[in-house]
Amino acid sequence: MRILGIESSCDETGVALVDASGSGVPRLLGHALHSQIEMHQAYGGVVPELASRDHIRRVLPLTDAVLAQAGLGLDAIDAIACTRGPGLAGALLVGTGVAHALGVALGRPVHGVHHLEGHLLSPFLSADPPSFPFVALLVSGGHTQLMRVDGVGRYALLGETIDDAAGEAFDKSAKLLGLGYPGGPALSRLAEHGDPAAYKFPRPLLHSGDLDFSFAGLKTAVLTQVKRLARAAPEGPATSHLADPLTPQEKADVAAGAQAAIVDVLVKKSLAALQATGLRRLVVAGGVGANARLREQLDAQAARQGLRVHYPELALCTDNGAMIALAAGLRAQAGLLDGAEATGRFDVAPRWPLALVE
Template identity: 55%
Template sequence: MRVLGIESSCDETGVALYDTEQGLLAHALFSQIDLHAEYGGVVPELASRDHIRKTLPLIDEVLNSAGLTTQDIDAVAYTAGPGLAGALLVGAAIGRSVAWALDKPALAINHMEGHLLSPLLEDRSPAFPFVSLLVSGGHTLLVDVKAVGDYELLGESVDDAVGEAFDKTAKLLGMDYPGGPYLAAKAEEGTADRFEFPRPMTNRPGLDFSFSGLKTFAMNTWLDSDKTEQDKADIALAFQTAVVETLAIKCRRALKQTGHKRLVVAGGVSANKALRTKLDAMPGVDVFYPRQQFCSDNGAMIAFAGAIRQQAMVKQDAPSFSVRPRWPLNELTPP
């Protein structure tokens, strides 16, 4: 069974074709970073318009790359939430229209489930159950994953998502958009232990996160410094170290609470080298990640999640669609 996947939840248009017997056949991605850079953040209306321009050409590119046509598609999966409403509507409308025209099933996929399942695309993939740390620009979640669709939310950020905190801190340090990768690169030039940042919400029970205070701490530290490039690097390192250690502490708690020995880390921030180094060093834990190109939003994870759900689906949805800009993972059910 071949499933076409369409991802359009925010500022990246992703399309992929997944075959349940042969694996990932082809994928393509267009990033809108240059479009939004001059505004310092994603402009929802511009994002929606660009998805309109790019989705159909990317579908053609993926099919051509795989040496197939639309007649070889058995189902269409698209991101229905969470994300920007307008951007989601573009992918949903195109996905449903293609499926309707081909008289094939269409599947509304939860964006975060796509990330959560993305490490299963790898040769070294986790078995269920496991704890999943989902870290991106819009989400920070710890999830007890018992099976596909059987998710228990263990903890989440009460304010900024971790990727959002990276981007905002980078911006106040004068770095370009999107700031997270720039901050991580700058941190490699930093002097360890010059600044000590707090590890928020680690001195109390629970698995929730808070990162807005770290952003404020970084801003105050920057304002009190001489604002040299070395100051910037040292603050970037101190901030990143605090975030990474906070995430690791909460992951250890989640693993102890659930009794699981496997940890899956996905989402854009899962590409961070310091985070991977810290989590890989945890004793007695097998840690799994998606490949670097699938850490950020992509069509492959949507096609894969769609294939899993389509294989188990008994009845099809009606030929209509809606999107859910807010769609908690724990509202999903097994296929």
């Protein structure tokens, strides 16, 4: 069974084709991705209308590229999967609309996939795939969650953020330092040159006794520290461009301290989730899962405690079509692939809790 996957939930257009025949992990036959980062940089963040329009331009050429990689034609597709949610409504509608148009033209079924389920299952495409059951740390965009995963479609929420997510804490801290968009990767690069102990930043809910997260307080602490450094600058009092009076080393130290605080919370909460569930295997997925310090800290703890940690390939940490096609393939193998047929009604779900997916 060959499944074409289309991802268009935010600012990346991804298309991929997998072969889900048999009982093994679906095999990736081809994938292509276009990022809109350069287009949105001028605005300091994603502009939904521009994102939707760009998806329209990119999705069909990317589909052609994927089929060329696989050496197959459209008639070789057995089913089509698309991101149904969560995400930007307009962006989701582009991918869903194209998927259903292809479904009607080819007479193939179309299935809506949960974006976070795609991230959660993406490590199955890595060189070191996990096995069930495991604890999943989902750190993607505005989502930070810990899930117990007993199988495909068998997800139990253990904890989640009560305000800002880890990715938002990275991005907002970067913006306070004047690092531009996308902020998270820029802050991580700058942090490599800083001292994480130069300034003291809080670790919110670190000792709360539960598995929930909170990063809004950390953002406030970064803002306070930047203002303090700006007031102390020789140029005079802080201006509206708070980061301007800071020296390069001060910026690097703030970046390192903010990153260390975020990573400490993610690592300790993940270890607490493993202890609470009695499981020994952790899967980390989503864009923040590419963070080098997070991987370093988790790997070190795993080595000490005899745990296993699995990550997606770096190229598959961001949003991509491969994870959508894979999720559909794994659901098909588990007998869970449902959804509207190609001629039926389609919809999108901009807000769709993963815990409701079965």
